[in-house]
Amino acid sequence: xxxxxxxxxxxxxxxxxxxxxxxxxxxxxxxxxxxxxxxxxxxxxxxxxxxxxxxxxxxxxxxxxxxxxxxxxxxxxxxxxxxxxxxxxxxxxxxxxxxxxxxxxxxxxxxxxxxxxxxxxxxxxxxxxxxxxxxxxxxxxx
Amino acid sequence: xxxxxxxxxxxxxxxxxxxxxxxxxxxxxxxxxxxxxxxxxxxxxxxxxxxxxxxxxxxxxxxxxxxxxxxxxxxxxxxxxxxxxxxxxxxxxxxxxxxxxxxxxxxxxxxxxxxxxxxxxxxxxxxxxxxxxxxxxxxxxxxxxxxxxxxxxxxxxxxxxxxxxxxxxxxxxxxxxxxxxxxxxxxxxxxxxxxxxxxxxxxxxxxxxxxxxxxxxxxxxxxxxxxxxxxxxxxxxxxxxxxxxxxxxxxxxxxxxxxxxxxxxxxxxxxxxxxxxxxxxxxxxx
Numbered sequence: 142x143x144x145x146x147x148x149x150x151x152x153x154x155x156x157x158x159x160x161x162x163x164x165x166x167x168x169x170x171x172x173x174x175x176x177x178x179x180x181x182x183x184x185x186x187x188x189x190x191x192x193x194x195x196x197x198x199x200x201x202x203x204x205x206x207x208x209x210x211x212x213x214x215x216x217x218x219x220x221x222x223x224x225x226x227x228x229x230x231x232x233x234x235x236x237x238x239x240x241x242x243x244x245x246x247x248x249x250x251x252x253x254x255x256x257x258x259x260x261x262x263x264x265x266x267x268x269x270x271x272x273x274x275x276x277x278x279x280x281x282x283x
Numbered sequence: 284x285x286x287x288x289x290x291x292x293x294x295x296x297x298x299x300x301x302x303x304x305x306x307x308x309x310x311x312x313x314x315x316x317x318x319x320x321x322x323x324x325x326x327x328x329x330x331x332x333x334x335x336x337x338x339x340x341x342x343x344x345x346x347x348x349x350x351x352x353x354x355x356x357x358x359x360x361x362x363x364x365x366x367x368x369x370x371x372x373x374x375x376x377x378x379x380x381x382x383x384x385x386x387x388x389x390x391x392x393x394x395x396x397x398x399x400x401x402x403x404x405x406x407x408x409x410x411x412x413x414x415x416x417x418x419x420x421x422x423x424x425x426x427x428x429x430x431x432x433x434x435x436x437x438x439x440x441x442x443x444x445x446x447x448x449x450x451x452x453x454x455x456x457x458x459x460x461x462x463x464x465x466x467x468x469x470x471x472x473x474x475x476x477x478x479x480x481x482x483x484x485x486x487x488x489x490x491x492x493x494x495x496x497x498x499x500x501x502x503x504x505x506x507x508x509x510x511x512x513x514x515x516x517x518x519x520x521x522x523x524x525x526x527x528x529x530x531x532x533x534x535x536x537x538x539x540x541x542x543x544x545x546x547x548x549x550x551x552x553x554x555x556x557x558x559x560x561x562x563x564x565x566x567x568x569x
Contacts, residue, residue: 148338148341148342148345149337149338149339149340149341149342149344149345149376150341150376151341151375151376151377152337152340152341152344152345152372152373152375152376152377153337153341153376154376155372155375155376156337156372178415178447179447179448179460182457182459182460216457216460218416218447218448218449218453218454218460219367219416219417219448219449219453220414220415220416220447220448220449221415221416221419221449222415222447224419234416235371238334238371241334242334242335242337245334245335246335247333247334247335247336247337247340248337249337252335256335257456258335261547261550261551262332263296263325263328264547264551265551265552266296266297266299266324266325267324267325268543268547268548268551268552269297269299269300269552270299270324271539271542271543272520272535272539272542272543273299273300273301273302273305273520274299274302278321282321282322282323282324283299283322283323283324283325283326283327
């Protein structure tokens with residue numbers, strides 16, 4: 142009798158490998174923060190780009206992030222401007238996405254950012270489908 | 284990517300606000316010789332909205348990749364979120380057995396076949412609302428203007444503003460960033476002498492059509508212009524509802540509202556239709 146597969150196990154293993162790779166590759170030079178077009182919208186803009194990146198890495202390690210790091214993580218909208226700016230090919234866009242997942246509690250650690258899940262999100266999608274598609278289309282397409 | 288005639292058209296979730304876009308895409312694909320089978324909605328969600336729950340996201344990814352695998356034909360993707368989430372995460376945790384292309388890429392690759400289908404003039408000078416981010420995965424900021432250039436009468440104004448982020452919906456929780464994005468887009472479009480703003484993504488269309496509803500500048504998705512030139516006459520009901528705002532219910536009709544429930548409509552749909560961008564007074568032409 143085999144063991145029951147864990148939901149999303151391979152995805153979680155991929156994320157773990159990426160976290161380890163990023164933690165090993167990042168030199169905290171701060172270039173990713175310096176070029177970020179969203180940093181200006183952070184609730185806690187940072188003056189020290191090296192320190193804010195260090196705070197993001199702390200979040201990835203499962204530790205408490207600084208307010209500056211959490212502020213930046215909270216406004217990341219995947220601009221990707223950071224990717225070519227990184228001299229170590231870390232892929233800071235992936236770093237920030239994984240940090241966001243971690244800070245929201247999505248990877249098992251306690252949440253450090255407020256989780257604002259829209260309770261109507263999926264029902265709204267279903268509702269618009271009912272408003273826009275025929276019954277046959279609803280049955281066959283969704 | 285070499286796409287066979289039978290394809291799955293994976294349109295995503297939130298584009299279901301825009302049935303006209305889905306129907307037009309299907310007609311365009313058929314006109315190019317494909318046999319598209321559309322799938323989308325919650326049962327085909329990529330899971331990108333579940334950053335706060337990676338167990339749920341992983342389960343959704345496994346389910347959706349499995350359903351797309353089972354169809355055993357290439358997949359044409361509409362939604363930039365689904366496309367990038369597949370690239371970044373879904374296929375890292377699941378075995379993808381299908382070829383995949385983004386619709387803009389496909390249309391761009393088939394532009395020699397598309398051009399003769401664009402028979403109706405669409406006299407319009409347009410400003411392309413573009414983002415960074417997704418453009419690194421698919422160069423939409425180059426490809427979409429090249430598609431628009433195929434349409435008789437369309438002139439694409441110089442792109443003098445590129446929005447941060449990969450699309451507009453991710454700004455929903457950042458009012459100041461969203462305000463800047465709306466105003467910068469309207470300002471750049473008017474400074475470039477554009478008659479209208481054209482979006483690449485439905486997420487941006489959903490947000491920026493508020494500029495249209497507020498009377499700042501007309502807004503379209505690029506598919507609207509291709510469809511118009513091809514003579515496809517699907518009504519953009521979402522824009523009509525958005526323009527009507529409080530009165531959208533009269534356009535939708537009691538029968539359709541009953542399908543979703545009047546309470547749900549008033550709580551979860553009407554506020555979106557009534558929402559307008561915060562326009563700054565310095566906006567030229569306003």
